[in-house]
Amino acid sequence: MQELATRRKLLNGKVNFPLCLAPMVGLSHMALRVVTRDYLPAGAETLWPTEMLNSWKIPKEDLAKTPETFRAPFETGLVPQILGNEEEPIRDTVTRLIDWGAEAIDINMGCPVQKALKHNYGVALMGDPAYAAEVVRMTVKHSPVPVSVKLRAGPQGDFNFLLNFVRGLEEAGASWVTLHPRTAEQKRRGSADWEQIRLLRESVSIPVIGNGDVQTAEDVFQMLEDTGCDMAMSGRALAARPWMMWQVAETLGFGAPYGREGERAPRTPEDEGQEYGRALKKLLMILLETHGENLALRKFRFHVRTTGVWLDFGHALYSAVMTAKTGEGVQEALDLFFKTRVAMTPRTQLRE
Numbered sequence: 001m002q003e004l005a006t007r008r009k010l011l012n013g014k015v016n017f018p019l020c021l022a023p024m025v026g027l028s029h030m031a032l033r034v035v036t037r038d039y040l041p042a043g044a045e046t047l048w049p050t051e052m053l054n055s056w057k058i059p060k061e062d063l064a065k066t067p068e069t070f071r072a073p074f075e076t077g078l079v080p081q082i083l084g085n086e087e088e089p090i091r092d093t094v095t096r097l098i099d100w101g102a103e104a105i106d107i108n109m110g111c112p113v114q115k116a117l118k119h120n121y122g123v124a125l126m127g128d129p130a131y132a133a134e135v136v137r138m139t140v141k142h143s144p145v146p147v148s149v150k151l152r153a154g155p156q157g158d159f160n161f162l163l164n165f166v167r168g169l170e171e172a173g174a175s176w177v178t179l180h181p182r183t184a185e186q187k188r189r190g191s192a193d194w195e196q197i198r199l200l201r202e203s204v205s206i207p208v209i210g211n212g213d214v215q216t217a218e219d220v221f222q223m224l225e226d227t228g229c230d231m232a233m234s235g236r237a238l239a240a241r242p243w244m245m246w247q248v249a250e251t252l253g254f255g256a257p258y259g260r261e262g263e264r265a266p267r268t269p270e271d272e273g274q275e276y277g278r279a280l281k282k283l284l285m286i287l288l289e290t291h292g293e294n295l296a297l298r299k300f301r302f303h304v305r306t307t308g309v310w311l312d313f314g315h316a317l318y319s320a321v322m323t324a325k326t327g328e329g330v331q332e333a334l335d336l337f338f339k340t341r342v343a344m345t346p347r348t349q350l351r352e
């Protein structure tokens with residue numbers, strides 16, 4: 001494996017860990033970040049996303065009261081992701097987010113939903129390379145911290161298109177890019193084409209974060225080795241097994257996370273199943289402490305729906321969580337479900 005030391009530096013070298021969580025609407029909120037961070041040993045520094053934040057809304061919001069911008073005081077390495085294409089809202093959003101504690105700003109150029117296409121943001125920006133570069137330029141102009149872009153493969157997986165597009169972003173001042181090499185048409189299904197990450201990393205001089213289909217700690221090292229990317233980003237699977245941070249850290253020679261000293265990272269399907277239950281209970285507790293019961297349960301159910309696919313009988317867990325009407329009821333459902341040892345599968349077919 002390419003030595004981690006030879007990788008390009010993110011956040012001026014502050015980042016020393018090769019795995020980060022992906023920005024995901026409805027999932028990568030403060031509660032999940034805290035649960036995931038708790039598996040990261042002392043001394044390991046990575047990047048932390050928010051959910052996608054609308055640059056037309058953020059300037060008008062009280063960030064301490066908006067669920068999407070809730071943050072814990074001890075959180076560092078925060079890289080909020082913005083959606084936008086106009087200078088004034090972007091400027092005001094960046095100003096607010098810097099006050100909030102952003103250490104970098106990520107621009108979304110990968111969101112494929114109809115609304116994004118209609119309003120010319122998200123992946124629609126990939127249809128207009130010159131304007132996309134302009135969006136980076138206007139963000140960099142107003143940002144005292146690095147600006148990155150998260151994007152997808154080019155239309156029909158056209159690598160030359162992607163390369164020219166990224167060169168434009170680089171010239172406009174992007175400090176790094178994250179490539180999720182599925183096309184807009186693929187959305188989040190099918191397999192991600194890691195070869196595009198390798199080619200891109202080889203062809204540009206800014207750091208490249210690889211994303212897509214990283215389901216296990218082995219996948220993290222495989223992606224680093226196969227593509228030479230500077231960091232791997234995992235979305236759904238890291239939400240499902242946040243202790244992937246610990247597994248990777250253990251392989252790299254870091255100590256155990258705080259409170260788990262003397263233990264080894266869970267690796268067997270049964271140990272992972274137990275850990276999934278432990279992590280879920282913690283997530284539920286933080287969500288209930290942070291939000292009203294309704295919102296907490298909505299977020300929790302969505303988390304179980306997305307991540308339960310790695311768990312044997314995950315559908316039964318999801319039904320139990322849907323049936324319970326209160327936070328206490330969900331807690332009881334979790335206690336009952338995880339009384340029996342259930343296994344977690346390393347890999348699954350990603351459909352959504």
Ligand SMILES: Cc1cc2nc3c(=O)[nH]c(=O)nc-3n(C[C@H](O)[C@H](O)[C@H](O)COP(=O)(O)O)c2cc1C
Binds near residue numbers: 022024026027237350
């Ligand atoms: C529920 C959900 C919401 C997502 N929201 C965002 C988003 O707000 N911004 C973004 O750049 N990508 C978003 N994504 C895409 C992920 O960041 C990531 O690129 C994709 O899931 C592939 O990574 P994975 O295979 O590790 O999950 C979302 C994905 C999911 C599953």
